[in-house]
Amino acid sequence: MFRKIAVKTVLLFLLISIAPISILSYISLQKAQDALKKSIMNSFANLAEEKAQAIRHHLEDHQFEAQALASRPEVKEAVRQANLSYSGLENILRLDREWVSTQGHCPEADRIMAAPLSGFLAEYQNSNPESYGEIFVTDAKGATVAMTRVLSDFYQADEAWWISGYGEGKGMSLFDDRGYDQSVGGPVIGTVVPVRDKEEVIGILKINHKIGGVLEIVERTSIGGSDLVFLGRSSGTIAAMSKQRDYELTDLEKGLLKEKKSGITEDLHNGKKTIMAYAHVETPILTRVRQSTPVKGTPGEKWEPGKWTLFIEMDQEEAFAPIAELKQTIRIAVMLAIAIVVLPALFFSSRITSPIRELIRGAKILGDGDLSHHVLVKIKDEIGELAGAFNKMAVNLKTITASREELEKEVAERKLAEDILRKSEAKYRSLFDNMLNGFAYCKILLDENNRPVDFVYLEANNSFERITGLKKEDIMGKRVTEAIPGIEEAHPELFDIYGKTALTGIGGKFDIYFKPLKIWLAVSVYSSQKEYFVAVFEDITWRKKAEESERQNREKMAHLDRLKSLGTLASGIGHEINNPNNFILMNTTLVREIWDDAKDILSSYREKIPGEIKLGGLPFDKALKTFPQLIEDMRQGSVRIKEIVSNLRDFAVTGQPPLHETVNLRDIIQSSESLTRNLIQKSTRRFSLDIGDLPAVRGNFQRLEQVMVNLITNACHSLTGPGQAVEIKAFSGMDKGMVYVIVRDEGMGMDQETLNRVVEPHGKFVLPYLTRH
Numbered sequence: 205m206f207r208k209i210a211v212k213t214v215l216l217f218l219l220i221s222i223a224p225i226s227i228l229s230y231i232s233l234q235k236a237q238d239a240l241k242k243s244i245m246n247s248f249a250n251l252a253e254e255k256a257q258a259i260r261h262h263l264e265d266h267q268f269e270a271q272a273l274a275s276r277p278e279v280k281e282a283v284r285q286a287n288l289s290y291s292g293l294e295n296i297l298r299l300d301r302e303w304v305s306t307q308g309h310c311p312e313a314d315r316i317m318a319a320p321l322s323g324f325l326a327e328y329q330n331s332n333p334e335s336y337g338e339i340f341v342t343d344a345k346g347a348t349v350a351m352t353r354v355l356s357d358f359y360q361a362d363e364a365w366w367i368s369g370y371g372e373g374k375g376m377s378l379f380d381d382r383g384y385d386q387s388v389g390g391p392v393i394g395t396v397v398p399v400r401d402k403e404e405v406i407g408i409l410k411i412n413h414k415i416g417g418v419l420e421i422v423e424r425t426s427i428g429g430s431d432l433v434f435l436g437r438s439s440g441t442i443a444a445m446s447k448q449r450d451y452e453l454t455d456l457e458k459g460l461l462k463e464k465k466s467g468i469t470e471d472l473h474n475g476k477k478t479i480m481a482y483a484h485v486e487t488p489i490l491t492r493v494r495q496s497t498p499v500k501g502t503p504g505e506k507w508e509p510g511k512w513t514l515f516i517e518m519d520q521e522e523a524f525a526p527i528a529e530l531k532q533t534i535r536i537a538v539m540l541a542i543a544i545v546v547l548p549a550l551f552f553s554s555r556i557t558s559p560i561r562e563l564i565r566g567a568k569i570l571g572d573g574d575l576s577h578h579v580l581v582k583i584k585d586e587i588g589e590l591a592g593a594f595n596k597m598a599v600n601l602k603t604i605t606a607s608r609e610e611l612e613k614e615v616a617e618r619k620l621a622e623d624i625l626r627k628s629e630a631k632y633r634s635l636f637d638n639m640l641n642g643f644a645y646c647k648i649l650l651d652e653n654n655r656p657v658d659f660v661y662l663e664a665n666n667s668f669e670r671i672t673g674l675k676k677e678d679i680m681g682k683r684v685t686e687a688i689p690g691i692e693e694a695h696p697e698l699f700d701i702y703g704k705t706a707l708t709g710i711g712g713k714f715d716i717y718f719k720p721l722k723i724w725l726a727v728s729v730y731s732s733q734k735e736y737f738v739a740v741f742e743d744i745t746w747r748k749k750a751e752e753s754e755r756q757n758r759e760k761m762a763h764l765d766r767l768k769s770l771g772t773l774a775s776g777i778g779h780e781i782n783n784p785n786n787f788i789l790m791n792t793t794l795v796r797e798i799w800d801d802a803k804d805i806l807s808s809y810r811e812k813i814p815g816e817i818k819l820g821g822l823p824f825d826k827a828l829k830t831f832p833q834l835i836e837d838m839r840q841g842s843v844r845i846k847e848i849v850s851n852l853r854d855f856a857v858t859g860q861p862p863l864h865e866t867v868n869l870r871d872i873i874q875s876s877e878s879l880t881r882n883l884i885q886k887s888t889r890r891f892s893l894d895i896g897d898l899p900a901v902r903g904n905f906q907r908l909e910q911v912m913v914n915l916i917t918n919a920c921h922s923l924t925g926p927g928q929a930v931e932i933k934a935f936s937g938m939d940k941g942m943v944y945v946i947v948r949d950e951g952m953g954m955d956q957e958t959l960n961r962v963v964e965p966h967g968k969f970v971l972p973y974l975t976r977h
Contacts, residue, residue, distance in 0.1 A: 232534070237527050248481035248516055249468040256466070256483035256514045258421050259435070263393070263487050266413055267377050270397040273328065274409040279341060282321040282350060283399050283407035286343040296347050300359035308354035321350035337385060337392040337412040341399065342366065344373075344406050365490055366408055369396035375405035380490040381443060381510065382412065391415045391443075419444045422514075432517045436461045438510040439491050456480075461513050470520070477520040485512040642668040642741045648706040649683070650735075656703025658683045658692075659737075671743045672721055694719040705729045706737040715744065724748040781849050789842040796835045803828060847906040867905045869898045869943060873934055876912035880920070887920035890929035898936055898943055915947040922951030 273279065299312045316322060321341065329336040329352045340351035346361020360366045365380040375398030385392045392412040399407035422433050422444045433446040440458050445451065453461075456471050457480075466483040491510035636643065645663035648656050661679045669676055679687040691698070695716070705711055711730035718725050724745045731737040810817055810824055819827035873895055877884070884891050919930045928950040936943045 240527050245468050245479060245481070248479060248518070249466070249483075252468075252481035252483040252514055252516045253466055255421060255433075255516075256485045259418055259485050259512070259514065260487050262417055262421060263379055263395075263485075266393070266395040266411065267379070267397065270395040270409060270411050271377065273339075273411070274397045274399045278321055278324050279350075279399055279409060280401055280406070282319070283341060283343055284401065286347065286349045287345075287406055290343070290345060290347075293345065296345060296359055299347075300357055303358040304356070308356070312358060313354050316348055316351060317354065319350050322352065325350055326352045334416060335413060337390065337414045339409075339411050341410075342408045344370075346370075346408075349407065360408070365394060365396050365410070368490065369398060369408050369410075370405060371398075373405050375400060378490060379487060381437060381512075383441075383443075385412055393418065415444060422446050432515075434515050435485075436513050436515055437491050438462055438513070439508065443512060457515065460515075464511060471517070473517070478517045479520055481516045483514050485514060487512070637666045639665060640667060640742070642671045642739075642743075644668055644739045644741075646684075646702070646737055646739065648703050648735050648737065650703075656699045656706070658685055658699070659702060659706075660684075661687065662736075671723070671725075671741070688720050690720055702729060702737050702739070705731045706735050709734070717748075781845065785842055785845045785849070789839065789846065792835055792839040792842060796832070796839075799831055799835060803831075844906060844909075848910070865903060865905055866900050867903050867908060868900055869908070869934060869945065870895050872905060872908045872912060873932065873945065876909055876916060877932070879909075879913055880916045883917060883920050884930065887923050887926065888928060888930050889926045892929070892931045894931075894933045896935040898934055901943055912945070912947075919947050919949035919951065922949055922953075924951060 299310075302310050303313060325339045325341070329339050336352075338351065338353050338355075340355060341349045342360045343349050346359055346363075346366055348355060348358050348360065361370075365378065368378055369376055377395075377397045380394040380396060382392050382394050384390065391414075393415055395411045395413060397409050398405045399409050418435065422435055423446045432451070434442050434451070435444040436453070436457065437443050438461050440453060440461060442451065442453070454471055454473055456469070460469075460482055464484050468479065468481040471478050471480045489510050489512060491508050643663075643665040644661060646659040646661055649658040649660065651657045660681065660683055662681075664676050664679065668674070674687060685692050695718070698716075701712065701714065709731050711728070713726070713728045715724065715726050717723075723743055724747070725741045726744045727739055727741040729737055729739050806819075806824070807828070817824040819831070822830060873893070877893060916930070916932070923930070930950075931948045932946070933948070934943070934945045
């Protein structure tokens with residue numbers, strides 16, 4: 205019985221002899237594929253090496269051309285004359301500052317552009333304008349001697365290419381990869397050569413060639429539709445590319461740029477496999493690197509030694525297209541072989557599969573639920589025995605399925621429970637996403653000393669996004685120091701608070717002004733699992749602003765109360781001051797009249813008495829001149845007291861002094877200086893008064909004069925020694941309609957609390973601080 209089915213199986217496998225054909229075909233395909241792939245990759249490597257050599261020869265041609273130009277008699281003679289007229293580094297730097305500040309619109313730039321050598325170089329450049337960006341020459345000190353266009357600065361000796369080219373007087377030819385050049389307005393390659401007078405280096409000549417020549421070599425290297433050819437810098441940037449498009453270097457490409465070698469490899473770019481040939485350009489180059497800090501009016505730069513590497517990349521699918529064609533040919537051959545073998549195999553397989561089909565039909569009937577069906581297979585081999593076993597299994601299944609209804613009921617109940625659970629989960633998910641408070645579920649991160657140093661966002665709701673402005677997809681799985689840069693410096697205490705909760709399970713609440721987002725937050729934190737915590741928070745910025753506004757209003761009300769008390773006091777004391785002051789004011793007039801009568805008597809008496817006569821310790825002649833002024837000063841002082849009392853009363857009623865006069869600030873300042881002259885002379889030896897042309901202003905002469913007197917008095921009182929200065933300066937014109945009066949001293953200053961109170965009327969403060977303006 206077993207012998208019959210074994211014979212059938214052996215006969216079938218002998219007929220289906222496609223397996224050897226497939227193995228031989230696969231081996232042949234692999235060998236041919238490896239050979240063809242090796243040939244293609246070698247061709248790519250050779251092409252990259254050839255183009256790298258072409259770029260090197262192109263740069264050498266630039267260097268030979270620059271050396272020939274530097275040896276011209278016109279160039280040498282101009283540089284000699286410039287060196288002979290050297291006027292010192294300080295003069296060069298002065299011209300450079302003027303050049304940079306005017307962007308080349310200065311006499312020195314005009315003189316250089318008009319020089320004969322500049323004209324000669326311009327004619328040379330115009331012979332091939334597509335190749336040259338600019339040509340210029342410097343002397344041995346780095347000062348520009350001639351140029352074909354106005355440069356961005358005059359002094360070149362602080363540039364890395366000039367320092368390397370001059371070589372401390374030894375001279376060296378080199379290239380500098382400038383990238384985008386401000387003077388030329390495009391990418392250039394600089395060729396630097398020394399100008400020699402016999403063996404002495406007397407200057408530097410530089411030609412900034414446009415990158416078109418190099419770009420042409422790169423672009424004509426194209427070999428296919430999907431290929432990409434580019435010239436990369438060792439700094440990790442692209443100098444030239446065959447197709448203008450956004451392209452980001454892979455890590456492999458960046459690593460190869462730093463190595464000085466050639467070869468071929470495979471890479472993955474934008475999800476596509478590529479083959480990549482690369483070849484080093486054997487020429488030393490200085491590469492310009494942009495800086496954030498500007499230098500001498502330029503965008504900012506520094507120079508680093510670098511190199512170029514030529515890359516040729518192509519999609520593997522296109523590069524290995526011949527291999528795909530070979531595979532297709534072999535597939536067709538194998539399919540034909542299968543077709544030849546399959547026809548006789550079908551005949552013999554039908555003899556075997558016929559009883560199996562009967563067995564399958566019986567299984568379907570059994571699967572439909574008719575467990576009384578029996579499979580009728582008459583052959584007496586392994587399949588026949590299988591049919592008998594199948595019929596026996598049907599009998600056993602009929603017994604087992606008696607409890608099917610109970611099983612179906614249990615399944616239905618479980619499905620119902622799953623539906624209820626799913627709806628409940630959706631309900632709570634909706635509640636979580638739409639709650640007003642922000643929610644963040646995080647895992648704390650610890651260092652080797654078990655101290656919290658960071659945490660990772662695991663879950664957040666929609667309100668988290670609304671309050672913080674951070675997208676959930678941008679923070680999930682990230683550390684907070686990555687999601688919110690600067691948080692570690694701004695709020696180191698947060699890591700301790702959250703770490704304590706995550707490690708001990710002790711929650712808490714706190715308010716915080718979150719500096720990175722500039723908002724106030726009320727935070728509740730708790731933990732249900734060690735090393736994990738939940739932060740629930742709300743934006744309370746509006747509440748904090750309201751509290752601050754309320755505090756400021758309270759301070760304003762208190763200030764108004766103080767002003768009211770001050771007004772009441774001012775009104776009360778005004779009457780007490782006016783009575784004695786009126787007496788003084790009336791008597792000064794009488795004293796002046798007495799003096800006018802007495803001086804003539806004293807003068808005639810003086811002529812009759814020999815020797816010196818003194819009045820009040822003053823010589824008689826000086827007393828005649830001084831006494832009238834003293835009487836006038838007394839009268840003016842009394843008038844000032846009267847005006848002060850009047851203004852105090854006005855202030856008590858309106859809170860503001862009257863501002864109805866047209867006054868001259870020069871007169872006010874000079875009058876104030878006169879009133880405080882004795883104090884000034886006692887306080888300092890360094891007093892200065894600078895009053896410019898001042899227009900008339902609207903105000904109160906006496907009040908402004910009092911302000912000036914107070915400022916000068918305060919300045920003098922703040923000095924700790926006569927060597928400290930007091931300066932008064934008045935000017936206009938900075939802002940339209942404004943006049944400025946500045947009193948500056950070198951004495952003690954005011955702290956912030958005192959500064960906040962200086963506008964209070966009639967306030968007095970002690971000033972123990974260092975500086976005050």
